[in-house]
Amino acid sequence: MKLLVAVKRVIDFNVKPRVKMDGSGVDLANVKMSMNPFDEIAVEEAIRLKEKGVATEIVAVSIGPAKAQETLRTALAMGADRAILVQTDAEVEPLAVAKILARIADEEKPDIIVLGKQAIDDDNNATGQMLAALLGWPQGTFASKVEAEGGKLKVTREVDGGLETEELNIPAIVTTDLRLNEPRYASLPNIMKAKSKPLATKTPDDLGVDIKRRLETVKVSEPPKRQAGIKVGSVDELVDKLKALGVAK
């Protein structure tokens, strides 16, 4: 089986985002960027499927600026076999990302496409589901467990009421949740090796995909700030406060 993994270069999850003074967006100048954490989990899952003998080849894809090459090199260092960068400096929305990935899927004919369930910058949680719709494939979203069995994919999903299991026909889309796995760190020899793995570059135009935005950002603002309140010195004082709030008798 062939796997496609989509990875996005985003603000590092440890960095506190700052809204630009002019309200045009979040300031990303000189900010540490990393692979979206959910996409790291996606890469790791693909590698594990390869290690189990389910998959034979892993192709990592990223859509973004030239620097997204670094993100793809990380995926290659973790264990992906080759990479495709669809290069653009534009901010690409999930619908356009899904269209680009669908065109790549037409060319590469993967059996499973693994994506993070959401990117921690725009928090849309939409690309995987949209890609599944465009391809007419089933979708195992928010996966906490993925097993290939008898030509099907069994996916356990983190849902509001607990854990739901679905069986999907292959080809299928999987989007990853936090507890699917713990991504590995790339070893130094593998980082060196990744430098010589193939990385192809295309553009949205090459693929015939219109990436014009459908959502116009009118402004970006800071959320209302909470003020730190008081500190109490004892449990008794806390109990009094809770009583005053009406939550305790």
Place this chain on the structure above:
Amino acid sequence: MSVLVLVEHDGKNVRDPTLPAVTAAAKLGEVHALVAGSNVGPVGDEAAKIAGVSKVLVADAAHLDHELAEEIAPVAAKLMDGYDAFVVPATTTGKNIAPRVAALLDVMQVSDVLSVEGPDTFTRPIYAGNAIATVKSNDSKKVLTVRTTAFDKAARDGGSASVEKVDAGQPAGLSTFVGLEASESERPELTSAGVIVSGGRAFGSSEDFHKLLDPLADKLGAAVGASRAAVDAGYAPNDYQVGQTGKIVAPNVYIAIGISGAIQHLAGMKDSKVIVAINKDEEAPIFQVADIGLVGDLFKIVPELTEKL
């Protein structure tokens, strides 16, 4: 403008997250509700009573059971011929289905809507709620998922909508429901609870997490939540997680115990009316958002608090 709301249900009853979605939809125009499922006639009748809903569409067929996105999305997308907007609560069910509908309609979804500013303008959180974006949708139809804590619940009664059967389509047959391992709990549901006690990694073990938090929650009639760290460590099941990628909650009182307050956690609870924090580290970021803080050892404080309440 005419709006179609997807009713979330458990096969028998309309689930709560539907109600704020109806409120959000009513800000856009006339609200119709879609109930899709298997043997969901009674759910349709219940949806018809929701205040603000003027018509209920019921798509009833075996293949629509368990709210599988592959089956529900084409039914909803087809019905959207007659509507300007599709509104869905931003629950795991809604987040699974809505983008699939949006892509079928060639529409870019607006996720996690916090407010409706106009017929095509909405606010939504980005970067774990560290920024709020105001976005204008240039698509002819809108697909929205709605943050349920950001809108009041529509009343469950007072409406008298007509109920109409609609075409349930043919099975897509791409996926099969295998089972649901439901978290059994007598306590209130996290997303609708008035009080939440939430625990972090500081509890050190699943045993202590439950031994200390459960009696406190019972005393307060509270739901129990957890930080990502506590869930990752196996102290609490996944559906306890509050945060950017877990549940978004806004109770009257949120009591964070042994939670340091990572931005990803704050994203899920900072709209709570009152935040109480108990932590041994007085520098913990949770105190920067807490209305009431108590610095100290949770292993001493929690039992004492439970006893004195």
